[in-house]
Amino acid sequence: MAQRIRGNVFVVGDNIDTDQIIPAQYLNLVPTIPEEYAKLGTYALSGLPDGYPRLVPEGAAKSPYVIVVAGRNFGCGSSREHAPVSLGAAGVRAVVAESYARIFFRNCMATGELYPVESPKRLCDLLKTGDEVTLDLEAGTLTTAAGATYPLQPLGDAKDVIDAGGLFAFARKSGMIR
């Protein structure tokens, strides 16, 4: 797994709940069915209030943004795994937020879809959608195109699980299950 993710950010605010990440009308899509997995990606973050750009532009299959930058309590609300799955399916590789809701964080880890990284600094106020950054998971830093570098919280055990590809791959690798 590459430890550096370079690309454009999509910036949102505080308390982005799972209904905004993937609205309930799309929960009839089953993430384990490949076409429906891809479809979920096209609706990622489509529940954001009007005024936000689309994460995945109309007609596109993938997002031009690979990192979502958020404020506090990202992913609060429902336990729907469709939320991290839709972001992963859209091509988002990491979220950098001030804090996460517990189930969303755990679902990122269990699915291995994306890295939920915590930032002590409120980056959603410093960056704007479209800015190019480099996220270095090994060093635990986010660097802007202008060269500013911000330290991130270490991901700890969660990183090993996501690196392995999720809970099942990790459990097999470490001999917890066959």
Added chain:
Amino acid sequence: MGMTITEKILARAAGRPSVRAGDNVWVQADILMTHDVCGPGTIGIFQKEFGAKARVWNSERVILTPDHYIFTADAKCHRNVEICRAFAAEQALPYFYDPGTPSYSGVCHVTLPQKGHCRPGEVLFGTDSHTCTYGAFGAFATGIGNTDAAFVMGTGRLLVKVPATLRFVVDGGLPKGVMGKDIILRVIGDIGVDGGTYRALEFCGSTIRGLPMSERITICNMAIEAGGKNGIIAADKTTLEYVRARTDKPFTCVDSDPDAEVLSERRYRAEELVPYVALPHSPDNLAKASDCGDVRIDRAYVGSCTGGKTEDFIAAASILRGRKVCVDTYLVPATTEVAADLQRETIGGKTLAQIFQEAGCIEPAPPSCAACLGGPLDTFGRANGSEVVISTTNRNFPGRMGSKAASVILASPLTTAASALTGRITDPREFM
């Protein structure tokens, strides 16, 4: 040093003499619940990871309750129920509450208590964030995603971090017009939608002990709205009466030790509580109902796992009786048992159903989650425009009841009913 009730339950489930907040432990599950939204994905992962012929770890302990998208023409929703049905048949699951048959029940979080699946001291996982509801029975219960659920389905086990406890002590007599919903809205307003993240929210005190199970369910249901991992109320006589009437399976009650360590303790005097609302668009946007008389509403909604129980309809009917609503008023009983109670329960010689009909409410829908979470466009009561809805449900983030342009105000059944009569947010004591 003693343990909290949450620590004790997790210690037992981990086969250890004790655990501490922050420990990561493998625990044995007693119940895994899943439904039509997350069941098909969970089943898909289970079959992929454990093999097409794999058996669930214990068929008596996997409960399947399709409830979210039942009364819709949407073909994918039907397909999803069909996936659940085929799996239940293949695994011979005795507790599959099958839509369209007499065994159909409705909303999972009211079904599990009513059918005797919630027992003190046990560990329950569910693919739904409001699984924390079952903490009302002195159990550890928390919501998980599909992948974790598939793991539990195959192994019966899950790695859990033991949460530290935030304790809320409520003492004294609840004033007229104030319900369990008001207690939890106040708590969420005080600590915020992330104030309980990774924490156990423990509720105790004489007020809590005086509440019936329906009200304790409302309180624990919304622990997740503060980000809580679980909500919990130790079992007492009220719990045992409810549980014993519904199951003869054995269980062990536990409670926090007096010297257990908690992260914080907040105390409330019940007498000081009033009817509250959570204004758009966040469950912690707390206000007193009496301060919001200038907020007009277009619609009232009584339903969901939080606010669609028999006692919630009795509360609403007590306000609506002999009066007329002036906005569209939608009623969705949580389960078939609640739906039957609308015809059975009476106030002043009239059934609840009659009272609602005479008050001008829209005819109650069949039991399901309905518009609590928006759902397909043809969902009963779904907000499809810029409606302002006052609702007994539990969440009001943008778009929750369907339309992003709609505004949802959370309130108790009493406050919701009073507001339906006036067309603006109304303190129910005006009608009591």
